[in-house]
Amino acid sequence: MxxxxxxxxxxxxxxxxxxPIFPVTEGLRSYLKQHGREVKLPVHYRDLLQHITYSVPLKDKNQQDTLWETALYDMRHWDFIREGLVQMYAILKTEGDLTFTKHLDVARIDYCSFANSCPFRIRIVNKFNDNYDHYYIKQADASRIYGLELEHLLSPNRITYFTHQNTLVEEHIxxxxxxxxxxxxxxxxxxxxxxxxxxxxxxxxxxxxxxxxxxxxxxxxxxxxxxxxxxxxxxxxxxxxxxxxxxxxxxxxxxxxxxxxxxxxxxxxxxxxxxxxxxxxxxxxxxxxxxxxxxxxxxxxxxxxxxxxxxxxxxxxxxxxxxxxxxxxxxxxxxxxxxxxxxxxxxxxxxxxxxxxxxxxxxxxxx
The missing domain is CATH 1.10.1070 (Phosphatidylinositol 3-kinase Catalytic Subunit; Chain A, Domain 5)
Structure with a gap:
């Protein structure tokens, strides 16, 4: 070329x-289960979406609009969401080992309605040293899952992601x-x-x-x-x-x-x-x-x-x-x-x- x-x-x-969001078919779901991508998750995409109380625009350090909004939740739902998000981070990073989660917390949940998958970006912080990391929760879209899997198999990069029903969880790249x-x-x-x-x-x-x-x-x-x-x-x-x-x-x-x-x-x-x-x-x-x-x-x-x-x-x-x-x-x-x-x-x-x-x-x- x-x-x-x-x-x-x-x-x-x-x-x-x-x-459009394309649904995950039975054949693809079977493939995901066989190769360890389908995992029972403690929180679903709809939990984060349905329980938003209100949101505020997220600005960068130069006070420019980032197209993300910081989502805030009522305390009635927060404990459940917070605990589930910390556990989900453990699933991504330590195969579900919850030993280290006691010093982890959710620092912020950001939402972007601009992107196709309307993702949530989760910031996890280490309470001991304030170090933070991110991961994403999105709607499970078959196109995106095929894209992630082809990236994992054909590119020089390895991708960590999991699905459960209509929820897709991805590591931060x-x-x-x-x-x-x-x-x-x-x-x-x-x-x-x-x-x-x-x-x-x-x-x-x-x-x-x-x-x-x-x-x-x-x-x-x-x-x-x-x-x-x-x-x-x-x-x-x-x-x-x-x-x-x-x-x-x-x-x-x-x-x-x-x-x-x-x-x-x-x-x-x-x-x-x-x-x-x-x-x-x-x-x-x-x-x-x-x-x-x-x-x-x-x-x-x-x-x-x-x-x-x-x-x-x-x-x-x-x-x-x-x-x-x-x-x-x-x-x-x-x-x-x-x-x-x-x-x-x-x-x-x-x-x-x-x-x-x-x-x-x-x-x-x-x-």
């Missing part, structure tokens, strides 16, 4: 403002939001722009290979790790609502969003096409290794996803498979009858060469 600096421009190419990074860190003299450009190329490739859409700068974070003499960067998606939902192919390629133009310019300034192709090949090779190591679980997930037909509209599915068929000059995409089948075909199309090479190398090693 050519890497260019041409952003999406017209209104019709923008992602949907609101995506640390990092600097992409738009904040562009504004405050991109021009910093200590930022290694070449390594950052390399990582954006790889992130761009990961999203397209697995059809994760709407990766505008505020939907991913930049994780910075000090290295021997410099810094390494990892770009991580934090919003998985648009997993193979949209119909426009370019919406699955982060380089085409105008919000990411600064990253694209960085790549075009510091990398030549040979380097870009090298990094794209490196990422596809690593994804092929991950496919090989998790092939049975991945195939099970994709087969279930293939049977879950209401994960997008018929019009969007038709548009996406048509555009992919034209892009790859492969009519096999047109035979896909569901989003899951389309994701499976996309993985085969983009990773097949790498998987064949991997298999040949393994055969040589065995010989």
């Amino acid at each position: 050519q890497f260019s600096g041409l952003p999406v421009s017209d209104e019709s190419n923008k992602p949907s403002r609101k995506k 640390p990092g600097i939001p992409g738009d904040v990074f562009i504004r405050n860190f991109l021009g910093d003299s200590q930022t290694n722009k070449i390594r950052l450009a390399k990582e954006f190329v790889k992130f761009n490739e990961r999203c397209f290979v697995r059809l994760l859409g709407d990766m505008r700068s505020y939907n991913f974070v930049v994780d910075i790790t000090p290295d021997i003499e410099d810094y390494q960067y990892r770009i991580r998606a934090i919003d998985f609502d648009q997993q193979s939902y949209e119909g426009r192919k370019n919406l699955y390629i982060p380089q085409f969003f105008k919000e990411n133009r600064a990253f694209v310019d960085l790549c075009l300034t510091h990398l030549n096409q040979d380097s870009i192709q090298q990094y794209q090949t490196e990422e596809r090779t690593m994804m092929a290794f991950r496919v090989a190591s998790s092939r049975f679980r991945l195939m099970e997930l994709l087969n279930i996803m293939g049977r879950d037909k209401p994960l997008s509209s018929p019009e969007k599915l038709l548009q996406l498979k048509t555009e992919l068929a034209e892009f790859f000059n492969n009519p096999s995409f047109l035979k896909c009858r569901s989003v899951g089948q389309l994701v499976k075909r996309q993985l085969k199309q983009t990773l097949q060469k790498n998987l064949i090479l991997l298999q040949k190398n393994l055969s040589k090693f065995e010989d």
